[in-house]
Amino acid sequence: xxxxxxxxxxxxxxxxxxxxxxxxxxxxxxxxxxxxxxxxxxxxxxxxxxxxxxxxxxxxxxxxxxxxxxxxxxxxxxxxxxxxxxxxxxxxxxxxxxxxxxxxxxxxxxxxxxxxxxxxxxxxxxxxxxxxxxxxxxxxxxxxxxxxxxxxxxxxxxxxxxxxxxxxxxxxxxxxxxxxxxxxxxxxxxxxxxxxxxxxxxxxxxxxxxxxxxxxxxxxxxxxxxxxxxxxxxxxxxxxxxxxxxxxxxxxxxxxxxxx
Numbered sequence: 001x002x003x004x005x006x007x008x009x010x011x012x013x014x015x016x017x018x019x020x021x022x023x024x025x026x027x028x029x030x031x032x033x034x035x036x037x038x039x040x041x042x043x044x045x046x047x048x049x050x051x052x053x054x055x056x057x058x059x060x061x062x063x064x065x066x067x068x069x070x071x072x073x074x075x076x077x078x079x080x081x082x083x084x085x086x087x088x089x090x091x092x093x094x095x096x097x098x099x100x101x102x103x104x105x106x107x108x109x110x111x112x113x114x115x116x117x118x119x120x121x122x123x124x125x126x127x128x129x130x131x132x133x134x135x136x137x138x139x140x141x142x143x144x145x146x147x148x149x150x151x152x153x154x155x156x157x158x159x160x161x162x163x164x165x166x167x168x169x170x171x172x173x174x175x176x177x178x179x180x181x182x183x184x185x186x187x188x189x190x191x192x193x194x195x196x197x198x199x200x201x202x203x204x205x206x207x208x209x210x211x212x213x214x215x216x217x218x219x220x221x222x223x224x225x226x227x228x229x230x231x232x233x234x235x236x237x238x239x240x241x242x243x244x245x246x247x248x249x250x251x252x253x254x255x256x257x258x259x260x
Contacts, residue, residue: 007032062229075111077179079104134175135159135167136195136202142178149188151178155195162202166254169230170195170204173238176223177206177250185210185248200257201236206250207243227252 011032015025086100134141136159143151159167174193181191188210196203224240227250231238236254243249 004036007035065226072111072114075107075114077183078107079111082107134171135164136162136170137167138171139174139193139195142175142193149182149190151191151193153193157197159195159197159202162256166202166234166256169234169236169254170202170252173227173230173250173252174204174206176227177240180223180250181206181208181210181248187211188247197256200255202254202256204250204252204254207247209247211246 011028014028082100082103086097086104089100090097136155139153139155143153159170162170174195178191178193181188185208188208191206191208194205194207227240228238231252231254234254236252238250238252240250241248
C-alpha cells in the first residue's frame with residue numbers, strides 16, 4: 001500500500017509538471033494499473049496457497065485424531081472391562097483373573113504400538129509403515145475381544161472386492177459402535193453387528209439392548225462425529241440414535257464405488 005501511494009503521487013506530479021498529451025497519460029496509467037494488478041494477483045495466489053496448506057494440515061490433524069480415537073478408545077474400553085471383570089472374580093476364580101490380566105496386557109501393548117505410530121508421524125513428519133488395516137472380514141474379532149456382554153457378528157456376502165477405504169471404514173464404524181455400546185449403555189447384555197450388501201452399497205447396523213445414558217441421547221461425542229465423517233467422506237450416510245423399543249442403533253450405508 002505504501003508503494004502504491006508513492007507511485008500514484010509520483011505519477012500525479014509527473015502529470016502536473018510534464019503533461020505532454022492524452023496518449024502518454026493513458027499509457028502511463030495503463031502501466032501503473034498493470035503493475036498494481038500483477039502485485040494483487042501474486043498476493044492473492046500466495047494467500048490461496050497458504051489457505052490450501054492450512055486446510056491440508058487441518059484435515060491431516062482431523063484424520064489423525066479420528067484414527068487415534070477409534071483405535072485407542074476401543075482398546076482402552078476393552079482394558080477397562082477386563083480389569084473390572086478380573087477384580088470381580090479374583091477372590092473366587094484366581095485363574096479367571098489371570099486370564100483377564102493377560103487380555104489387558106495384550107490390549108495395552110496394541111494401544112501403545114498405535115500411539116507410537118501416531119506420535120512418530122507427528123514428530124518426524126514422515127510416513128509410517130502401518131500394519132494392514134482391518135476390514136469387514138475382521139469383524140469377528142470384535143466378538144472375541146468382548147466375551148461379556150455377548151457380541152454377535154453377522155455378515156453376508158463376499159467383501160474381498162471392496163475398495164480399501166470402504167472396507168476399513170466398515171470395520172472402524174463397527175468397532176466404534178461396539179465401544180460406545182460397552183461404555184455408555186447401561187445393563188447391556190447383547191450387541192448385534194450386521195453387515196449386508198447390495199450391488200452398489202454396503203450397509204452396517206449395530207444395535208444393543210441396553211438403556212442409553214440420559215446424556216447420550218442429546219450429546220454427540222468425538223466417536224459419533226468421527227463415524228459420520230468417515231461415512232460422508234466416502235459418499236455414504238450414518239444415523240445413530242435410540243431404538244423405538246429400547247437400546248441404541250447405528251445405521252451406516254457406504255457406496256461400493258467412491259464418489260468422483
